[in-house]
Amino acid sequence: MIDRRLFLAGATGLAAGPAFSAGAPAPGIFELRQYTLKGGTRAAFTRLFEQQFVASQNAVGSHVLAVFRDLDDSDRFVWMRGFTDMEARKAALEAFYFGPVWQAHRTEANAMMIDSDNVLLLKRVSGVAGPKLLAGRGVIRIAIHRLRDVDPAAFAAFFEARMQPAIRAAGGDVAATLTTEASANTFPRLPVREHDPVFLWIAHFPDEAGEQAFDERLRTMAGWRDGIAEALLPALMQKPEVLRLVSSMAIPDLG
Numbered sequence: 193m194i195d196r197r198l199f200l201a202g203a204t205g206l207a208a209g210p211a212f213s214a215g216a217p218a219p220g221i222f223e224l225r226q227y228t229l230k231g232g233t234r235a236a237f238t239r240l241f242e243q244q245f246v247a248s249q250n251a252v253g254s255h256v257l258a259v260f261r262d263l264d265d266s267d268r269f270v271w272m273r274g275f276t277d278m279e280a281r282k283a284a285l286e287a288f289y290f291g292p293v294w295q296a297h298r299t300e301a302n303a304m305m306i307d308s309d310n311v312l313l314l315k316r317v318s319g320v321a322g323p324k325l326l327a328g329r330g331v332i333r334i335a336i337h338r339l340r341d342v343d344p345a346a347f348a349a350f351f352e353a354r355m356q357p358a359i360r361a362a363g364g365d366v367a368a369t370l371t372t373e374a375s376a377n378t379f380p381r382l383p384v385r386e387h388d389p390v391f392l393w394i395a396h397f398p399d400e401a402g403e404q405a406f407d408e409r410l411r412t413m414a415g416w417r418d419g420i421a422e423a424l425l426p427a428l429m430q431k432p433e434v435l436r437l438v439s440s441m442a443i444p445d446l447g
Contacts, residue, residue: 218320219255219274221281221373223384224334224392226310226435227269233304234261237269240301242441248293249273253284258326260437263400270437272326282378289381312336313377313384314392317348319368321394323443330396331403333364336433339389340426344371347391347427350420358416359395362409363402368394391427403436 229237238259246256255274262268275281319325326332339347348371356366372389397403417428 218316218322219257220277220316221275222257222314222316222321222370223273224312224314224370225271225273225308227305228307228310229267229269229304230306231267234266234269237301237304238440240297240304241269241271244293244297246441246443248291249284249288252287252291253280254288256443257321257323258332258437258443259440260332260435261440263331263436263438270435272321274322278373278375278378285379285382289379309383311382311384312388312390312392313373313386314370314390315373317369317371317391318352319366319394321368321370325367325394325396327439327441327443328396329439330398331400332435332437332439333395333397333403333406334392334435334437336390336392336435337427338430338432339372339391340429342389342424342427344389344391346421347371347424350424351391351393354416354420356393358413359393359410362413363406364395364397364410366393366395370394392432400436400438 227237238261242259246259249256253275257272257274260270260272262270275284337347348369351369359366369392371391374389377384377386395406397406420428
């Protein structure tokens with residue numbers, strides 16, 4: 193586990209890094225972060241995070257894209273942040289995690305966290321994974337496929353050709369896809385799942401009933417794996433990890 197105090201270090205100055213502005217490039221690098229909290233603390237942790245750690249991260253270029261409530265785990269806190277590129281990520285995290293905000297709030301937040309190491313470092317494949325998609329009303333469904341030794345580009349092509357039509361036929365609309373960013377972690381004091389390559393897709397549903405109806409239809413879809421290349425099989429040996437999430441706060445779009 194990381195030193196949880198690093199998570200809580202923040203920055204108050206606005207000069208350390210620019211925020212995304214209208215017309216600026218969308219993030220190219222993403223982190224999907226899942227924290228395990230002590231029982232009964234999620235509401236308090238979410239409130240602390242939103243009050244203290246959103247604006248201070250955005251100010252230095254570590255852009256909070258969404259803060260979620262996990263519908264299937266009351267002790268899970270999920271959030272995403274984005275960066276222009278890996279070098280921008282390094283600069284932003286150094287500014288944030290070695291800044292002064294943690295000094296005022298680390299004791300309170302540390303008391304609520306059990307684990308904060310479940311982190312995927314990702315890059316864009318298709319679509320736009322920004323606040324307009326992630327932080328709006330409704331349910332966000334993220335399906336995470338573990339690739340093992342499967343080539344990410346080959347799996348992305350298989351997804352587009354075979355899986356996405358099945359998702360569409362079940363009533364889903366894939367809004368964005370991401371895969372593991374394979375370059376070295378430029379801020380190693382915060383570990384990521386470097387040896388667990390993944391491909392994930394994101395869909396939005398207007399409400400929980402709509403997402404559940406889609407899930408039921410998707411489970412009955414048959415035949416979409418027939419005749420696939422043997423090299424892709426390791427990525428389909430286990431069911432994907434599915435996160436069913438609701439945004440807990442409105443976040444302005446990146447422009």
